[in-house]
Amino acid sequence: MNAWAFILFATAFSALVAAHFAAAYRSWRATKGQEPSDIDPDYVRLEDYFARSFRMHVSEWLRLPPEQALPDGTRVLRKEGEKIRVSAAAEFAPYSVSDEILEVQGSFRAGPGCLFRREIHARGVARIGAGSRLQAIASDGDLFLGAGTRVARWADCSGTMEIGPQCTVRSRATAGAKIRLKRGARVASAFAPTVLTALDAHDPETAEAELPQPEQEFPVPDPAGAGRARRIALGLDPARLRQLGPDGGLYQGNWKPAAPLRLRVKMVVKGDCKLPAGSLIEADLKADGNVDVGAGSVCRGNVIAGGDIRFGRGCRFYGVVHAGGRLHLDTGVRAGRPEAPVAAYGADVLTVDDGVIVHGKLASGTFVLAGAETKKRRRRQG
Amino acid sequence: MSPLIVACRCILVLTIAALTAYALRHHLFVLSRLGQRKSRDMMELVGYVAPSVSVLVPMHNEENVAADVLQALVDCDYDWAKLEVIAIDDRSTDRTGEIIDEFAARYPVVKAVHRKEGQGGKPAALEFAGAQATGEILLLFDADYIPGRSMIKFLVTPFCDPEVGAVMGRVVPENGGASLLAGLLELERGAGYQIGQQARHTLGLTPQFGGTVGGVRASVLKAVGGWNTYSLTEDTDLTFRLLLHGWKVAYVNRAECYEEAPETWQVRSRQIRRWATGHTECLHDLWKSWLRAKTLTTAEKIDGLFVLACYWTAPILVLGWLASLVLFFLPQAHSSLAFVVALSFMGYQLFGNQATFLELGTAALLDGNPRVKMLPLSLFNFFGSTGAICRALLAFYLGGLFGPGNHHWHKTKRYRNGNGKNGANGHANGNGRKNGNATAARLLIRAPNGIYLCRQEANLT
Numbered sequence: 001m002n003a004w005a006f007i008l009f010a011t012a013f014s015a016l017v018a019a020h021f022a023a024a025y026r027s028w029r030a031t032k033g034q035e036p037s038d039i040d041p042d043y044v045r046l047e048d049y050f051a052r053s054f055r056m057h058v059s060e061w062l063r064l065p066p067e068q069a070l071p072d073g074t075r076v077l078r079k080e081g082e083k084i085r086v087s088a089a090a091e092f093a094p095y096s097v098s099d100e101i102l103e104v105q106g107s108f109r110a111g112p113g114c115l116f117r118r119e120i121h122a123r124g125v126a127r128i129g130a131g132s133r134l135q136a137i138a139s140d141g142d143l144f145l146g147a148g149t150r151v152a153r154w155a156d157c158s159g160t161m162e163i164g165p166q167c168t169v170r171s172r173a174t175a176g177a178k179i180r181l182k183r184g185a186r187v188a189s190a191f192a193p194t195v196l197t198a199l200d201a202h203d204p205e206t207a208e209a210e211l212p213q214p215e216q217e218f219p220v221p222d223p224a225g226a227g228r229a230r231r232i233a234l235g236l237d238p239a240r241l242r243q244l245g246p247d248g249g250l251y252q253g254n255w256k257p258a259a260p261l262r263l264r265v266k267m268v269v270k271g272d273c274k275l276p277a278g279s280l281i282e283a284d285l286k287a288d289g290n291v292d293v294g295a296g297s298v299c300r301g302n303v304i305a306g307g308d309i310r311f312g313r314g315c316r317f318y319g320v321v322h323a324g325g326r327l328h329l330d331t332g333v334r335a336g337r338p339e340a341p342v343a344a345y346g347a348d349v350l351t352v353d354d355g356v357i358v359h360g361k362l363a364s365g366t367f368v369l370a371g372a373e374t375k376k377r378r379r380r381q382g
Numbered sequence: 383m384s385p386l387i388v389a390c391r392c393i394l395v396l397t398i399a400a401l402t403a404y405a406l407r408h409h410l411f412v413l414s415r416l417g418q419r420k421s422r423d424m425m426e427l428v429g430y431v432a433p434s435v436s437v438l439v440p441m442h443n444e445e446n447v448a449a450d451v452l453q454a455l456v457d458c459d460y461d462w463a464k465l466e467v468i469a470i471d472d473r474s475t476d477r478t479g480e481i482i483d484e485f486a487a488r489y490p491v492v493k494a495v496h497r498k499e500g501q502g503g504k505p506a507a508l509e510f511a512g513a514q515a516t517g518e519i520l521l522l523f524d525a526d527y528i529p530g531r532s533m534i535k536f537l538v539t540p541f542c543d544p545e546v547g548a549v550m551g552r553v554v555p556e557n558g559g560a561s562l563l564a565g566l567l568e569l570e571r572g573a574g575y576q577i578g579q580q581a582r583h584t585l586g587l588t589p590q591f592g593g594t595v596g597g598v599r600a601s602v603l604k605a606v607g608g609w610n611t612y613s614l615t616e617d618t619d620l621t622f623r624l625l626l627h628g629w630k631v632a633y634v635n636r637a638e639c640y641e642e643a644p645e646t647w648q649v650r651s652r653q654i655r656r657w658a659t660g661h662t663e664c665l666h667d668l669w670k671s672w673l674r675a676k677t678l679t680t681a682e683k684i685d686g687l688f689v690l691a692c693y694w695t696a697p698i699l700v701l702g703w704l705a706s707l708v709l710f711f712l713p714q715a716h717s718s719l720a721f722v723v724a725l726s727f728m729g730y731q732l733f734g735n736q737a738t739f740l741e742l743g744t745a746a747l748l749d750g751n752p753r754v755k756m757l758p759l760s761l762f763n764f765f766g767s768t769g770a771i772c773r774a775l776l777a778f779y780l781g782g783l784f785g786p787g788n789h790h791w792h793k794t795k796r797y798r799n800g801n802g803k804n805g806a807n808g809h810a811n812g813n814g815r816k817n818g819n820a821t822a823a824r825l826l827i828r829a830p831n832g833i834y835l836c837r838q839e840a841n842l843t
Contacts, residue, residue, distance in 0.1 A: 020758045027755035033559040034752075044459050045428050045532045189426065244628050245602050248544055266544035284544035302431070302542040320427045320542050343430040363426040 047191040047361065048174040051138045051156030058103055058121050062086065076100075090122075094129060108139070112146065126157070130164070136171075143175070147182075163187065168367075181352065183371030189363035193338055197370045198354045211298055212278040214260035218267075219249070234261060244268055247283070254289070266301070273305075277312060284319065291323075295330070309346070318342060327364070329356045336360045387712060390705035397702030404695060407688055408737035411581035412744050418584050424539050425636055428532070431542045434464045435534060436517030436600070440507040441470060444525035445477040451525050452485045452492060460534040462491045468515060472497045472507040504593075505609040505616035512603065521597035528556070528640045529595070537597050540632035547602040547629025548621065550579065551595035551637030558753065560645050565753050566763040567643040567650070572745035573738075576635065583633035587685035591624070591631050593617025595639040602629060615660025622668050622686065628677035647766055654767050655774035658693040662778055665690040696771035738764075 046052060061084050066075040077084040086103045094111030100118055102108075107124035110116070114132040126139040130146035136153040137143065143157035147164040155161065155169045158176040163169060163185040173179055175192040183198060218234055231238050235257040244250040248266035255269045260278035263285065267273075273287040277294030284301040285291065291305040295312035302319035303309060309323040314332040320343050321327065321335075327346030329335075331353040336342035341360030344350065350364040354371055362368045437455055441448055448469070455467045469482035469492060479496055486494035495511050512520060519538055523529055533551070540549045552575040558568030582589045591598065593616060603609075606623045613619040621631055644650040672678070672686055739757055746754035 024756050024758040027753065028562055028565060028759060031559060031565065031753050031756075040530065042531055045535065242628075244545070245547075245599070245605050247601065250545075250628055268545045284542065286544050302544070304543045320430050322424055322427060322542070341430065343427045345424075345426040360430065361426070 047172065047189075048156050050136070050154045050172065051174060054119055054136070054138055055121060058084075058101075061101075062103065089124070107141070125159075145169075161192070163190075163370075181368075181370035183354070185370045186367045187362075188367060189361060190368055191361040191363075193341070194357060194359055195362055196357045197352050199357075212260065212280050212296060214262045214278060214280055216257070216259055216261040218261055218263050219265055255287075260294070260297075272307070290325070293317075308348075317344075321345065323347060323350075326351070329353060329358075331355045334358075384712075386708065390708045393701050393705040394709070397698050397705070400695060400698050401702075404688065404692075405737040407685075408741050410585075411577050412737075412740050414581040414585055415577045415748070416744065418580070423634075423636075424542070425536075427542060428535050428539050431535075431539045432461060432464055433518040433538055433541060434516065435460065435466070435519045435521055435538060435597075436512075436515035437465070437467045437521045437523065437534070438508055438511050438515065439467065439469050439523050439525060440472060440504050440511070441474065441478050441482070441525045442472045442504075442507075443474045443476045443478060445474075445481060447526045448478050448481045449485075450528055451523055452482065454529050454531075455523070456485070456489045456491060457531055458529065458534050459531050464517075465491055465534070466515070466517060467492045468495055468511050469493070470495045470497065470507045470511045472502065472504075473499075501611055503611065505613065506611040508616075509609045509611055512600070512608070515600060518600055519597050520600050520603065522594050523639075524594040524641070526642050527553075527594055530639065533595075533637055533639060536634055536637035537595075540634060541597070541599065543630070543632070545628075545630045546599075546632045547606075547624040547627075548591040548598040548631045549596055549637075550589060550591050550631060550633050551639055552576070552579070552633075552635050553592065553595055553641045554638050555643035556640035557642055557645060562759065563647060563650055563763065563766075564643045564645045565756060566760055569742050569746055569751070569753055569756065569760065570763065571643065572749050572751060573741040575633075576745040576748050577741045579633040580635050582685065586679070586681065588621070588625060588682055588689060589631045589633040590689065591617050591621045593620075594641075595637065598624075602627075613660060613663060614656050615664060618661055618664050618690075619667070622664060622672065622690070625678060625682065625686065626668070626671055626675050650766065651770040651773075654770045655777075658696075658771045658774040659778050661690060661693050662775060693771050693775065696768045697775055699768065700772055 061077055061079050061082075064077045064079060067078045068076040070076075073088055075086040077086065082101060083099075084101045084103055086105065089106030090102065090104045090108050092098070092110040092114050095113040096110065097115045098117065102116070102118070102120045104120070104122040104124070106122075108120065108122035108126040110128050110132055112129035112131050114129060116132070116134045118135050120126070120134065120137045122137070122139045122141070124139075125141040125143075126137060127144045128134065128137070128146050128149050131148045132146065132150075134149065134151045134155075136151065137155050139157040139159075141157065142159040143155065143161045145151065145155065145161070145163050145167045148166045149164060150167070151169040154171040154173070155163075156172075156174045160178040160180065161173060161175040162180045163173060163182060165182040166184040167182070167186070169187040171188050173187045173190045177192065178194045178196065179190045179192040181187070181190065181195065181197050216230075216234055218236075228238050231241065235255055236251060237253065240252040242250050244266070248268065250268045250270065252270045254271035254273070256272070256274040257276055260276045260280075262280045262282065264282050266284045267286070269285075269287040269289075271287065272289035272291070273285065274292040275281070275294050275297055277296050279294060279297040281293075281297065281299040281301060281303070284304070285299070286304040288306040290307040291303060291309045293299065293303070293309070293311045293315050296314045297312065298315070299317040299319060303317060303321045305322070306324040308325040308327065309321060310328045311317065311330060311333050313330045315330070316334045318336060318340065323346040325346070326348040327344060327350045329344070329350075329352045333353070333356045335344060335357070336359035338359050342358070343361040343363065344358065345363045347365040349366050350362055350368045352362065352368065352370050439451055439455070452467065452469055458465075469485065471479040471482055471494065479494075482492070482494040485492045493514070495514060497507060497510055500506060500510065508522070519541055521534060521537055537549050537551055540546050553571060555564060555568045555571055558565045579589050598620065602624065603620075606620070606627050609616050610619040624631060644653055669687065669690065672690075673683060675683070678686070739760075742760060743754055743757055
């Protein structure tokens with residue numbers, strides 16, 4: 001390389017480096033004094049956040065002067081390109097299409113196959129016909145979503161919400177009183193004081209029932225020094241069990257007790273855990289693998305699993321449930337109490353059989369599906 | 383071949399190996415973060431886990447910020463029946479004691495604790511106040527932090543997992559616009575939490591409990607021997623002791639809390655020297671038991687060593703630079719091996735440095751931080767930090783920067799002016815809260831699809 005070539009190269013290289021820093025410096029000057037990563041200190045997590053936000057804005061929009069007032073009392077408002085139609089009550093014929101935000105100050109009824117591309121707020125009862133498609137809906141009364149209805153975002157009501165068969169709510173479904181999930185209904189999450197699937201006439205709505213009384217206990221009461229043998233009887237290899245803190249144990253491997261047991265300490269299982277029917281779990285339970293809770297068992301603590309969780313027929317739980325995989329609630333499962341709601345979450349699909357009542361929330365990383373296993377089982381049996 | 387050349391080559395090989403290992407780790411973290419399934423976190427359970435909580439706020443001469451943090455805590459939406467806020471005045475000489483007494487008189491949920499004697503420093507204050515705490519969970523906030531209203535709910539949720547011993551939230555500088563350094567630290571903190579901590583949590587490695595915006599189970603803290611009052615980084619020390627005893631540390635990215643980042647290089651230098659010294663102390667104390675521990679997986683052990691030894695990278699890098707200079711100028715060093723080593727070093731410059739930039743840039747993009755274009759200026763922060771760390775480790779190995787038995791408060795300078803204004807750049811309303819009287823409407827951001835979201839909910843969808 002001769003001298004000129006070197007000088008040229010060095011100059012170009014220096015210019016490139018300088019341009020790099022000059023651009024960065026300009027960026028610094030441009031953002032000086034700014035706080036772009038603004039956290040909302042007043043943020044409070046609410047299940048029906050979207051619906052509240054929408055209602056709040058609707059109430060602001062209603063104060064705007066109308067752009068158009070029709071003889072039937074309907075008003076049309078405009079806000080930054082949004083068109084809001086305000087009417088006393090609304091009834092849409094089958095297969096109607098609407099591109100406006102609808103504020104209905106009475107009851108709302110849509111026939112089958114309707115398409116609503118924007119949000120709806122109804123102050124009375126809202127009934128959506130089968131096969132309709134909605135953006136989002138908030139009702140101050142009850143809300144009935146017909147079979148096969150699809151809601152692109154959230155659905156909220158102050159009373160009871162009925163989500164029809166094969167209906168889909170792609171975001172949150174929230175209700176002030178009850179959510180009834182019909183067979184085949186899908187939601188991202190369902191939150192209400194009571195969330196239930198199809199109940200038989202004899203299914204009680206309360207969660208309370210007699211507690212199981214298993215004979216075996218863990219930790220083992222050990223007055224005669226027979227603890228080791230009793231632990232082995234509980235399916236625990238003593239060599240794999242160790243203390244985790246003052247009130248817990250950690251077990252390396254799968255734990256599958258042969259007989260129902262009463263668990264009174266927190267337990268972490270580094271494998272799968274299968275509890276026999278009629279067990280009583282009084283503290284938190286975690287398994288890195290899957291958890292299978294036998295029929296009629298009661299969990300008073302939290303149940304956490306890295307894999308799937310399955311609650312057998314008639315189980316009850318009163319703590320939170322978090323599955324890293326699928327979560328299944330079998331027929332007759334009861335969860336939480338009206339005064340102490342619970343949340344059950346499956347990162348994968350959460351399936352809920354018929355006859356399940358949950359006080360609180362069902363949520364999934366994919367979707368909550370009602371009655372799927374029942375249908376599959378019936379098909380198998382048929 | 384002269385011994386000098388052999389030594390330089392060995393140093394260069396060691397440097398390349400160490401830095402390549404860290405670079406690979408950073409690449410892995412970025413890939414993990416980008417490919418992460420949001421659904422695996424516990425955020426859907428927020429509000430359904432409600433243990434009794436004691437919030438500890440240790441303070442030493444914090445009159446400028448004490449009212450802000452206490453007001454924010456009493457405004458939290460956690461059930462007061464299960465909450466106590468313990469404000470600890472550790473022999474302050476300013477109005478801190480009066481301020482916390484005023485709060486205790488006004489709010490039954492606040493308890494004022496005054497320390498007048500005994501060993502000084504934050505861990506000693508925490509140990510003292512922890513003995514009086516009644517909650518199952520101890521949450522910690524430094525006095526310059528401003529927890530949001532749902533912060534406590536966010537932080538206690540992971541404790542529903544019986545294996546979780548401690549939880550860490552995310553720290554976000556509130557004063558990134560105040561100086562160039564603060565802006566660069568905003569980028570650095572973003573990378574550390576949004577990518578580093580989150581990836582370590584997702585991959586089942588060793589997320590770190592940072593001693594503030596976090597919590598620990600009271601029973602577990604007691605079982606592992608309480609706070610190490612002799613450590614400069616008692617949080618790191620506790621993290622590793624928890625992990626050694628079989629507990630996990632959970633990280634909650636959504637539990638975001640404002641802090642004040644250093645605005646001047648002197649303050650930053652002192653902060654990072656303290657961290658470097660404390661980490662290295664922990665490394666010396668714990669590495670043997672860490673490697674022997676049966677409670678840890680191999681991946682946890684490797685990541686833990688990376689964390690503990692992270693401040694060693696600075697002197698190793700400086701030695702590598704010196705060695706390469708020597709090899710460059712010694713004519714007899716130009717052998718084929720030297721060429722390979724030099725080539726590797728250049729390769730590292732391309733690949734290794736990319737790791738840091740990738741992490742900083744990805745975090746800024748995930749956060750929507752426009753300061754991402756400032757990335758080249760991070761070089762100044764890098765050189766400043768490298769110098770400070772080298773100085774700290776030199777002093778540590780030559781007899782201790784902070785001196786043995788020097789147990790007092792090592793605080794980062796506060797920039798708020800004590801007029802009740804939370805936040806360095808406006809939003810101040812004088813009522814002790816940043817945006818305190820903002821209406822819900824201001825907090826809602828208009829998304830392109832026509833609905834209004836606030837930042838945290840926007841992250842959800």
